[in-house]
Amino acid sequence: GVVFGYGAQWIVLQGAPPRRIVVAFTEPGSPAATAGIERGDEVLEIDGADAIYGNTQAIVDTLNEGLAPSDQQPHTFRLLKRSGTELTVTMTPEEIETTPVQNVSVLDPNTDPVGYIVFNDHIATSESQLVDAIETLRDANINDLILDLRYNGGGYLDIAAQLAYMIAGPARTTGQVFERIVFNDKHPTTNPITGRPLVPTPFHTTTLGFSELPPNQSLPTLGLDRVYVITSGSTCSASEAIINGLRGVDIDVYQIGTRTCGKPYGFYPQDNCGTTYFTIQFQGKNAQEFGDYSDGFAPNDDPSPVDPNARIPGCLVGDDFSRQLGDPTEARLAAALGFRASGNLQCPAASSTAPGARLKTGESGAPIDGTMIRSPFRENRILRDSR
Numbered sequence: 001g002v003v004f005g006y007g008a009q010w011i012v013l014q015g016a017p018p019r020r021i022v023v024a025f026t027e028p029g030s031p032a033a034t035a036g037i038e039r040g041d042e043v044l045e046i047d048g049a050d051a052i053y054g055n056t057q058a059i060v061d062t063l064n065e066g067l068a069p070s071d072q073q074p075h076t077f078r079l080l081k082r083s084g085t086e087l088t089v090t091m092t093p094e095e096i097e098t099t100p101v102q103n104v105s106v107l108d109p110n111t112d113p114v115g116y117i118v119f120n121d122h123i124a125t126s127e128s129q130l131v132d133a134i135e136t137l138r139d140a141n142i143n144d145l146i147l148d149l150r151y152n153g154g155g156y157l158d159i160a161a162q163l164a165y166m167i168a169g170p171a172r173t174t175g176q177v178f179e180r181i182v183f184n185d186k187h188p189t190t191n192p193i194t195g196r197p198l199v200p201t202p203f204h205t206t207t208l209g210f211s212e213l214p215p216n217q218s219l220p221t222l223g224l225d226r227v228y229v230i231t232s233g234s235t236c237s238a239s240e241a242i243i244n245g246l247r248g249v250d251i252d253v254y255q256i257g258t259r260t261c262g263k264p265y266g267f268y269p270q271d272n273c274g275t276t277y278f279t280i281q282f283q284g285k286n287a288q289e290f291g292d293y294s295d296g297f298a299p300n301d302d303p304s305p306v307d308p309n310a311r312i313p314g315c316l317v318g319d320d321f322s323r324q325l326g327d328p329t330e331a332r333l334a335a336a337l338g339f340r341a342s343g344n345l346q347c348p349a350a351s352s353t354a355p356g357a358r359l360k361t362g363e364s365g366a367p368i369d370g371t372m373i374r375s376p377f378r379e380n381r382i383l384r385d386s387r
Helices: 057-067 126-139 157-168 238-248 331-341
Strands: 002-005 008-014 020-026 042-046 075-080 086-091 094-097 101-107 114-119 144-148 177-182 226-231 252-257 270-272 275-277 282-285 314-316
Touching (some): 101 126, 114 126, 114 331, 157 177, 226 238, 226 331, 238 252, 314 331
Parallel strands (some): 226 252, 252 314
Antiparallel strands (some): 002 094, 008 020, 075 086, 101 114, 177 282
């Protein structure tokens, strides 16, 4: 759970001039958060280089080094805040301990409690944080869950299987397959990496020793028969496996946002002479043998071409950088709440908000997710070799 940087997750909404580079979120206690940088802040300059219109190779190199630093040299950022004021800060990159589970809250707790979780990364430390989040929501007796995976590129498949179990509970998952991995036709029954018989990944009911929690501890459950999932083009791999795995045991999944990235494939990381290789080795399929979502999962009103079985009831809504994650008026969260209130029948009227949000009829373009600046390692489905 350690990354090198400032603790700000940058998103490039437009890579060519006029560029749009915004902050998606910050890590608690990080240099970025301490400096007052917030979601929705837009980068104007880095070390004096024009981040919007600068177009020489020297400027591009300066921007790239500032956004993804290679050493601990300080960099100065000039940003436009959502309020319209400017902020100039100098930050020195460092190793940041990430918090993969954030913004755990209960909306409308007294009348119709709905749980909300931002889950950003299937890394080892997320195990204990997810357990804490589910226990909080269970104790609040929530009626529904909105799981925000818009920035989650994947990670350990076992953690996806744990979270899916905690959402659905034992009634739907006992004895069921979360995901079955399929290699090529040369390996129909044996895992060529481990040499063992192919055994499906179950809905894990206990801790697995990823975090400080002892292994084999029973996981808390919500026992829900439906879940609302917020997605984007940065929702990949193990995150998509949560969607697919739950649908495989007939949990109703509703999708709010944009089409996911489409990675039903995965691998075992292989080290060789100091280099780690990540080659596609298998496909994941759910309990109903579905795994053909290489074009992603998409809400019903998204015109993107996807497999018919990868089209999910829900609403096409762009990202809303004008509000904090967890704010009930943030476009995607508001759409999830509105869709739920309509009996899962009606999407809210389109409206323009901050960069990338859903557009009104007649406006050009479509919802833009942009490109997250992060390691490719964080956009994968990873299996553990338990030999």
